[in-house]
Amino acid sequence: MTLVHYLVLSGILFSIGAVAVLVRRNALVAFMGVELMLNAANLTLVTFARMHGDLQGQVIAFFVMVVAAAEVVIGLAIIVSIHRTRGSASLDDANLLKN
């Protein structure tokens, strides 16, 4: 298994995540798509860290995880409260901000 395989896997994961965000209506599923994309990015970072033989990529991957955790905390809170008030977790129902 060469490093290229990791990069290809990362691309595949990212695409799956992106498609999930674009296609699925449920906010939770879209959220999981986002997580998938973040992890695909992490995989790439780690892969490149191995290629260069230093720790920069790994450190950045940690940062991404921290950001993702924070994002999940805020995001889930918003989704839950939207679901409570509107009785739905559909992304298309939550377009009030355009006004």
Next chain:
Amino acid sequence: MPLTSLAWLLVAIPLVSAAVLLVGGRRTDAWGHWLGVVAAGAAALLGIGILLELLGQPGEDRIHSIHLFSWIPAGDLSVDAGLLVDPLSMTFVLLITFVGALIHIYSVAYMAHDDSRRRFFAYLNLFVAAMLVLVLADSYALLFVGWEGVGLASYLLIGFWNHRTEYAVAAKKAFVMNRVGDMGLLVAMMLMFASIGAVDFEGVFAAAAGTNEGVLTATGLMLVLAACGKSAQFPLQAWLGDAMAGPTPVSALIHAATMVTAGVYLIVRSAPVFEGAPTAQLVAAIIGAVTLLFGAIVGCAKDDIKKTLAASTMSQIGYMVLAAGLGPIGYAFAIFHLLTHGFFKAGMFLGAGSVMHGMGDEVNMRKFGALRRSMQITWITFGAGWLAILGIPPFSGFWSKDKIIEAAFVGDGWQPWVFGPIALLGAGITAFYMSRLFFMTFHGKARWNDGTDTAGGNVTEDPVQHPHESPALMTVPMIILAVGSVALGGLLAIGDTFTHWLEPVTGHVEHHEPVLPIPLLIAATIALVLLGAFLAWRQYGAAAVPVAPPRGSVLTRAARADLYQDTVNETVFATPGARMTEVLTDADTSVVDGAARGLGTGAVGLGNRWRRLQTGFVRSYASIMVVGVVLAVVVVLATRV
């Protein structure tokens, strides 16, 4: 301290009085008119004091320049405000303040029933102050201040009863036509600054001799245009007749002592400029000659007593402008005629006001007649003015007008043979229309409704008139002016007193022989005057005057319509001007506004398009981002290859 240095008080007194009356408002109603009279009177007394002081000095020392303050220090151009006290300006000062004060006194009674009498006196004072600035100024710039000041005051006074639309329109007309003339003065000042670099009299006159004749001619022509506007000369004379909308004392003030004399003053004052510009001088003389006939012809057909007098003023000022245009030989006589005219015309206007006062504001002479019995003082004082304007010796007008006619016959080539006969003919026509006015008003059969002849089935809708003499406040000024009309001319003409008095300003002029002998000219003038008066007597004194005006000949109808001057102005200037304005307005709304509006609509339309993209659907935003990223990647990869 010499009184001369107090000359600024001449302007300050009436100005402060006007300010007090205008700012004080209704609180000054009770005594405001007396304040106005006192202000005018004080200025007159101060003027007489300065005159006596000047008379005590030898001729050459009678020119005093009084520096007041530095007014416009602007780079190369520095204009100081200063007064010029010399025989010419003092002649005007005395005319303005003395006749002005008499008119003020008269107005106390004439305007007694007007609610806004106080405001009226404020404007009168303002008028006097502005006119004094005009004649006392030592530079064209300060003169212009007075020039505009009298324009404003005349606008306020002509439109004094502006609750009547046509009066307000008359005031506006006077104002606008005056502005046309004012452009002349402005351009003249610009030319002076451009060519000489100064606008004060001293600097301009000193440099005038060495200045290019073309520039001087242009300056002179512009000054003549300015004079045309203020002095109601052809072709800017149409406002004068309409100016009769103001109360009668205003007409007396405008016509006799202030406003319309300003043009003559300007030309005589600018003598050194005109010396270097014979063409401009000739134009002034031609305009004077044209106006003198124009006014006289119009005067023959008017039935409104005040409009006849207005036409007469136009014609008499025409004489003065003609004299001023004749050059040095005419300057002194122009001013002399202006002075005597000031007295007899003011007297006649006040007389006309007295007649209107007695006849319930009726101005149609066809409804007067036989007023001499009920208004004897008015009859006698008006008679003095009438004989004076006719030029019957030894009344004032004879001494001044005759000199102008003589001067018109002086010269070379065609000029004396054109100007002379016109001046002579003008005297005859003047005699005709003034006698017509006099006989129609005071002689013949009474044509007003005295309440007795209704028995003959002659039912008239006019109210019953009770003509009566005016109160002493009105008659006394008229008597004083009548005395001036009788005696002033002879007093100043004997021994050429007045000409010598003006010599420091107008220069000494050797006697010139007219192309015809002087006794013949005097005889011809008097013969023509008597003929004119006789014709008027036969038609309007002895014969019955129809109350309804007859249709009249073509000339009469033209004269009634001011020789169609309004129509000409309307067609040549007003209508094309209005059309141009319309076109410009349309261009403004369609092109300029259109462009601005178009930009706005375009931005709004674009915004509406863009707004559609703001769906609020998170997933569509995300797709756009993905598409964007993919495109960016494609572009980057493609450019790398």
